[in-house]
Amino acid sequence: MEQYLILFKNDFDDFVERLAKIQKLVAPVKRGSKSFAFDEVTAAEDVSLNYIPTILPPKKYFMPQNETIVEYEKKQNKWEAILYSEAITLFGVHTCDLAGIQCLNLVFSDRPNDVHYIIRKKRILIIGLECNDYCDEYATCGLMDNHNANGGYDLLMTELEDRFVIHVNTVDGEELMGKLAMVKPADAESMTMLNKMRNKKREVFQPEIDIERKELKPLFEESFQAEVWDSIHEKCLSCGNCTNVCPTCYCYDVEDEIDLDFNKGKMVRKWDSCQSRPFAMISGGENFRPERGGRQRHRYMRKFNYPFEKYNRYFCTGCGRCSRTCMAKINLKETIETLIEEKK
Amino acid sequence: MKRKTVAFFDFTCCEGCQLQVANFGEELxxxxxxxxxxxxxxxxxxxxDEYDVxxxxxxxxxxxxxxxxxxxRETATTVIALGSCASIGGINGMKNSFKLEDVQSYVYGEDGKNYFETIPTMAVHQVVDVDYFVHGCPIYPxxxxxxxxxxxxxxxxxxxxxxxxxECKLNENxxxxxxxxxxxxPITKAGCNSWCINYGNICYGCRGMVKETTKNASIDVIxxxxxxMDWIMGKFDMYNKATESEEKK
Incomplete structure (x- = not known):
């Protein structure tokens, strides 16, 4: 099954059109002057191949912002789980976002597994897009080792001069390429080009912060009392942008939405943010994390400390979205650098 | 369940929020x-003269x-504040930036001002207890x-x-x-599904401020x-003057 294919750029328009005819095709598109978003496309001209990470990561297709999970009728005591999925081809996913989806897969497959998520995931076909260079200065994919794809895709495309080399990783991916009937096996020349580019990447991507990846976990473990959280407390607006754009934040709230007949209704799962003040508030008004610094620390711990204990994996993908979107300039790189300084 | 009787009242406002209700269409x-x-x-x-809500x-x-x-308030069992004017004072709060006498003269003229008594603008809850708040100018249906x-x-x-x-981030604006x-x-209460920004306008803060004050952070962002600074203050005063000094619980 594992094989490399080749697609010349002259055929890219045709490639996208054919993909869009098979099932719903979603790709990065331009959203405003400096922003991008994943959205449905039908032609190559809609697609932005050269994009910086989208406002929201592709997780929105796996766990939508608003998702009806139960419908009920009170009088009839009728409850029905709503399982909805849609066949989607997710095109142009950067390697950092592939890692993000892998993290979410771990969480939602963990017991008790989340049927709503898993059913959706089964019908999403992922075509990754390798980054040959940095998107911007916010990314830390070199440190997190996500500048190369470590699985998590059906097909992975690498752009090389006049062509794309496509790595086929799954049977689903192979079948899709079969349906398109337009890509050929990669020749020796293409493979040489691919290797050359990968070698070059080793020089381009370096750890962005002067720390070994394995040292991140102990660094955060010992940072609970660090002063950096106090200065972040002063900076943070508590707007929740950082968690909403994070590819591995998965916290949600479930709201009960009853109809005006006060009989029929539904339960809707909505994204929630640990950065908002009421997140850790309980009845009686007690709040476990009333301070913004404490809430930010929690966010960092959920990326660099706790998931490492539970899943043996960092939940920061290095995509840089949290720093890019922060209006108050709270920067992940700077936070880690300050922690390193404080520890010395 | 017996249907509750509901009465609408208007005080100082443009009646636009009631118009929103009247315009609901089929959902009405x-x-x-x-x-x-x-x-x-x-x-x-x-x-x-009798009503529950x-x-x-x-x-x-x-x-x-x-x-x-x-x-x-004495008649109703439930009081709902509808729209910014009722819920936070809204546009009318701009009056509180000036001397009351000056406002009276400006509006009614030197001769007329004595015929109309006036007090600083207040949101409904600053006078009586309010059970529910529907923020927004106008309300989000x-x-x-x-x-x-x-x-x-x-x-x-x-x-x-x-x-x-x-909400704005979730809408990917x-x-x-x-x-x-x-x-x-960044400092206005959510609940409108970032209505204005979805249509390309900025947020004017019509829903009132979030409770947590983040003054230093806001200054950093500015x-x-x-x-x-006066741009921000001007925008802030447009809707939030009447409730700016409220203790934020």
Whole structure:
């Protein structure tokens, strides 16, 4: 099954059109002057191949912002789980976002597994897009080792001069390429080009912060009392942008939405943010994390400390979205650098 | 379940929030099946002195308003503040930036000012207890329906104390600050589904401020984007003057 294919750029328009005819095709598109978003496309001209990470990561297709999970009728005591999925081809996913989806897969497959998520995931076909260079200065994919794809895709495309080399990783991916009937096996020349580019990447991507990846976990473990959280407390607006754009934040709230007949209704799962003040508030008004610094620390711990204990994996993908979107300039790189300084 | 009787009242306002309700279209039929409207000046001639739920639009700006709202509060079991003027003082709060005498002279002239008593603008809850708040200028229709359902069931409803940015991000709008514009989204209470920004406008802060004050952070942001402080203050005062000194619980 594992094989490399080749697609010349002259055929890219045709490639996208054919993909869009098979099932719903979603790709990065331009959203405003400096922003991008994943959205449905039908032609190559809609697609932005050269994009910086989208406002929201592709997780929105796996766990939508608003998702009806139960419908009920009170009088009839009728409850029905709503399982909805849609066949989607997710095109142009950067390697950092592939890692993000892998993290979410771990969480939602963990017991008790989340049927709503898993059913959706089964019908999403992922075509990754390798980054040959940095998107911007916010990314830390070199440190997190996500500048190369470590699985998590059906097909992975690498752009090389006049062509794309496509790595086929799954049977689903192979079948899709079969349906398109337009890509050929990669020749020796293409493979040489691919290797050359990968070698070059080793020089381009370096750890962005002067720390070994394995040292991140102990660094955060010992940072609970660090002063950096106090200065972040002063900076943070508590707007929740950082968690909403994070590819591995998965916290949600479930709201009960009853109809005006006060009989029929539904339960809707909505994204929630640990950065908002009421997140850790309980009845009686007690709040476990009333301070913004404490809430930010929690966010960092959920990326660099706790998931490492539970899943043996960092939940920061290095995509840089949290720093890019922060209006108050709270920067992940700077936070880690300050922690390193404080520890010395 | 016996349908609750509902009466609409207007104080100092443009009656635009009631117009939003009148304009609901098909959903109004479902609402009318759930409540019994006994008074709604904008859409019907009938009147009533008895009602379970009082829906108040407008702010309190005269001594007469104070008496009237107190009477309504005594009659109704449930009071809902409808729209910014009622829920936070809204546009009318701009009056509080000036001397009352100057305002009177400006509006009614030197001769007329003595005929009209005036007091600083207040939101409804600054005079009587309010059970439910429907923020916004105008109200966001889906939120009104949502809160009405809570009110009819007698359940408490808390407007989420988080910024408009939260909903704006989920809608994947490009940030207004990235476009070089000044937006009050980061300090304004969510619940409107970032209505204005979805349509390309900025947030004017019509829903009131989030409870947590983040003064230093806000100053940092203003500096980062090189925004003159008085621009922000001008935007802030447009809706939030009447409730700016409130203790934030």
């Amino acid at each position: 039929l479902d609402i009318l099946a759930a409540i019994d409207v006994v008074m709604f000046r904008e859409v019907m001639s009938e009147k009533s 009082a829906i108040i639009e407008g702010s309190i700006t005269t001594p007469h308003d104070v008496e009237r709202i107190k009477e309504i 889906p939120e009104f329906v949502k809160i009405l359902k809570y009110a009819l069931q007698g359940l408490p409803y808390t407007v989420k104390d988080e910024a408009v940015c939260v 490009e940030c207004m600050y990235e476009k070089g514009l000044t937006c009050l989204g 500096k980062k984007y090189d925004i003159p």
